Amino acid sequence: MAPLLFFIFLLLAPNSINGYTDPSDVSALNAMYQNLNSPGQLTKWSSTAGDPCADNWKGVTCSASRVTQINLSSLGVAGGIGFQLSSLTSVTDFDVSNNYLGNQIPYSLPPNLQRLNLAGCGYSGSLPYSISQMTSLKFLNVARNQLSGQLPDMFGQLSALNTMDLSSNLFTGDLPESFSLLSSATDMYLQNNQFTGTIDVLANLPLKNLNVANNKFTGWVPSQLNNINLQKDGNSWNSGPAPPPPPGTPAAGGGGRNRQPSGNSPSTNGSGGDGKKSGVGGGAIAGIVISILVVGAIIAFVLLKKRYKKSSTDIEKSEDHSFPPVAPQPVEEMKAVQASSTVNTKTFETEDAIDLKPPPFDHHKSFDDDGFSAIPIVPKKVHVAPPDATSYSVADLQIATNSFSADNLIGEGSTGRVFRAEFEDGKVVAVKKIISSALSGAMSDDFIDMVSDVSRLRHPNITELIGYCSEHGQHLLVYEFFKNGSLYDFLHLTDEYSKPLIWNTRVKIALGAARALEYLHEVCSPSVIHRNIKSTNILLDLELNPHLSECGLASLVSDADQASGYSAPEVSMSGQYTIKSDVYSFGVTMLELLTGRKPFDSSRTRAEQSLVRWAAPQLHDMDALAKMVDPALKGLYPVKSLSRFADVIALCVQPEPEFRPAMSEVVEALVRLVQRANMSKRTVGIEQGRSGNQEFMS
Template sequence: MAVLAPLLFIFLVLGPSSINGDTDPSDVSALVAMYQSLNSPAQLTKWSSNGGDPCGENWKGVTCSGSRVTEIKLPSLGLSGGIGFQLSSLTSLTEFDVSNNYLGNQIPYSLPPNVQRLNLAGCGYSGTLPYSISQMHSLEYLNVAHNQISGQLPDMFGQLSSLSILDLSSNSFTGDLPESFSLLSSANDMYLQNNQFTGSIDVLANLPLKTLNIANNKFTGWVPSQLRNINLQDGGNSWNSGPAPPPPPGTPPVPSGGQSRQPSGSVPSSGGSTGGKKKSGVSGGAIAGIVISVLIVGAFIAFILLKRRSKKSKTDIEKTDHHQSVIPIPPQPDSVDPIDSVQDSAMVDTKAVQDSAMVNTKTFEMPPVINLKPPPITHTKSFDDNDSTSKPTVPKKVHVAPPDATSYSIADLQIATDSFSPDNLIGEGSIGRVFRAQFEDGKVVAVKKIKSTALHGQLSEDFLEIVSDVSRLRHPNVTELVGYCSEHGQHLLVYEFLKNGSLYDFLHLLDEYSKPLIWNSRVKIALGTARALEYLHEVCSPSVVHKNIKSANILLDSELNPHLSDCGLARLVSDTDQDENVGSGYSAPEVSMSGQYTIKSDVYGFGVTMLELLTGRKPFDSSRTRAEQSLVQWATPQLHDIDALAKMVDPALKGLYPVKSLSRFADVIALCVQPEPEFRPPMSEVVQALVRLVQRANMSKRTVSIEQGSYVRTSNQDSRES
């Protein structure tokens, strides 16, 4: 008993705090300061300016582990004000997302120091990036897109070796890219488009990039050869025409730090004094003489060998070259620098390069052709089509199971869908039927069973190519492809399951148990869908044309976030199905005349969908009078008349909307549904317009509280219905 007494005392003292899960006081203080800086918004349910227990009380958007706050996710809530100056005390925070709110002019210096994902996109920030970001050594994702941040980008990326995704797009950055970019050793995706960056992009040459968007800047020089086989979008710059010149004699190999070769006549950034440069030139001339001699001799020997081997069969040549591939050679012969090769091992590598180029180019070009899959596209053209040397040797379709999608068997999907029972049918479109599937582990997915006519007699390899392309489409507002099935002539796609169904259902299939979409939710859906199209049109390279934008293809999750479906499946839509789409009310005028779809026709379809959100009407409704059957023809003349606009609004809203927000929403619609495609805006401009609409919305407290209450009831009702 004497031993148990102290233990019991310790348990009574320490036990309750751990059992009740009281939040760390420093985390509470930071969140209270943040709440007060945001003007105590009603949207942040459970939050309090008088302290409390964020972890125990489930404050909106706050996730905890034990007593520490680990995630804060508050995107697109119409917040305004600031995010406070105590965030540095949130030392356990790994994700901080306050994107698409209006949060002031300057990003605060005090940010969570150990955050891994930081999303400050679309917050109205100007000024510059705070230098505190340079100390976030765990940072993997940084997004400050769609702000008004300006000036030279600080040279502060040297310690961010874990940074994988960097999005600085749609700001006003100027000047050259910082040298410390070359130290982003984990960078896979980089978005720098729609800024005013200048100079060359050589600093990016040796990064492990898979996606790079540098469109619409003021870059000059040449695109480094190392970046030509990635998902690259570089239009709207002032690139030098023609091939890049070779480096001057004696130029050292590219350092591992990431600096690529400079164009002829330029001085390497790491260069020393004038004297050092002169010394390098003298030794370089001597080396150049040796190099030229070696190359001439090597070429002569290779020519003799080629003549002797010309009598051998093709099989023998391939075997011989395969044996020679044991000799060390650079892995990508298309970017080999003969001078660098000779400096490493003159005779052996020169001979290997000559043999590779003159005898059997296909042996060493096959790996990059197979591994460097082109970015997500909807047409059949691939790098194989542009590489004449690979056509004779690489099959047109070299596709195996896509790495980012799971292969399912027909048997698995039959069990999960109860043999594709009509009870599990949740939708049907031009491509095929969609079934709800539930596996034994409880996981629920949506299975799209492709019609046998959709592939137009194509082989399974063509289907796998489509799957491979679609599996690479990654965006929060694009429906995620989970897996696929290709067996016994059957082709199926497996997607994430979104419990709230389609936007079409919400707008047009209401019953007495359903709650209509409030205004804030409609704007949120429009903005999310616009972001999805911006990704397809302006991030993917080449651009992905959807061809079938409509409310039935916009799926909603439990938080009413939109997910655009059927992305990348345009090739599966037959001409007959396209003709049916023309009469749906979503098709642009030029599609009706020529049958040609472009990104501008997608913009038109998006504008029609926005009209649905505004009016609650179908794009074409034969039950109405002839003058009102076509939604676009009926609504367009009234979009700039505020009195007529008020009469057009969906009656289900019951007048609960901000008048200014409604007017700006109508202005965006008018731009998107213009009959001339060249006058329709790009989706990036649509996104910015909708972001400004959200930021400038100045609703009364009464309107906010009523709408917020409706949203909560809607969410609860949706949960019960599903």
């Protein structure tokens, strides 16, 4: 019996040691290989199936059946690394540095990384928010790229990070406050950027090596950083001793999260040689004096306001209704308050018979009870210019659009018209001219804030906001231009010269649009509800990759248009939008791709006017499904792929929102559909011949 067991063990040993690589890891590496244009440097890699662990794919390290490390550094590969890497849940080390990967860093990265190296890859844009969720990350290197804009405040959960290299990029703005939560950071490299502000947020970190050279930092170098390996040349540091810390601020190096600007001033601050202090320090005295002056000024202002309020009746009776000149006496009194370190309430007494002395302060009364409601202090909202968008003038855009001529009109929706614009340098963009009714009142004041939010949405399947215009009462948005137009154009405006979308292109479009929505719903924080998912808002580039437009403009979208056919039932009833109503609208768009029909078509019989109402009951009936397919496909599609596509649609257009899937589940289902599809040679068309095996992948 024992020899038999030993023999069985020998037979099974290779599989138990090498095993078959986890299917999700295989599919992710297959997609990565395709996106890298199947380079010969990646020996043994494959774009379909394969066994990375058992076959020792170049740069791939495994433990049992799971991929744990990917190291493709300096192999000269070019292209992209794909957007399916989040399924590589066992990968802890990911290094693709010093290759030609360009474009944006994909948001979908292995989620449990401890080391991430994307240095020298030619990336632009900003850091993806997915990095903020990598709580195990210890090493992050994105140096020597073209990353730009202000760093998102997303580092609060990266308490394990000990080395971060952001050097030699184009980052701007102040360091995010969440840097102060990098409690394990020992090595930080921020040199050769355009950072501004102070470096106070770094004061209490356990840093050993810090390089902030060649930026635009100002202020004082915190004294806590004077005893580390610090490189700081090429900034505009303040000279001389730093100002004293505010009252109550712990001393430098006292631990905790409190930070203070400090410099090279003596640590004794004028105290005795033993370093001890007696009495009230200079900082405390300054704080007390400032507090007294502020309180005195407020009291003076309140009392003066009461005096003028009393005299308003006499002013109204006067023939001259202009505001009377301010009496000189209160002004002199105010000067006295400003010059004194104590407040003498007698100086506020005037010739009026009314006693203007402030009553004793009752700690149980509200400020309103004491008359403070007469001078509400409302902080003025500051509208910060979008960091990653260009500001255009109305004149610039008028010239580029030929005064917004009808010849340049390329689209029109509920929020405004879209025009083709061409600048003198030949650059072509799309300009959305927002109608005044969509931006009325206070909303107009928030336009810049909205633009800032939209400009931060970065995803390969989302239309990029290039610039904006806000002057003379006009509000315009400038986007990248897509010559192929929208998905609606391809599905519903075809003519005898048009080439219909083949099946695998339709699947690719659905998958790319799903990934864009997944990013808005599940990657952005807080989640972004689109509210206007439809085929006219899915634009196609020259490779027929989808780009979702109108993202971040939910506040401009009016109430649901029930006749459009895209609105979820709950939206039509209550007007309330959620991410699940976006999922429904996406399902309707998928139904458009499958049938080639419009969501609502009044030219059809009453039973077939509403696409969802007509199609939904038949989505699981293969015979009925075959009759529903877009005739333009001419039967060239895999039956299993069609059936699985219909299954996803059925989930998305369920009447009850709680039963609709999350977009990450939709993406996963569509990816599995692509992986399992056995495309027939009958589906090969002109588009496939041009795009090859990448036709399915966005």
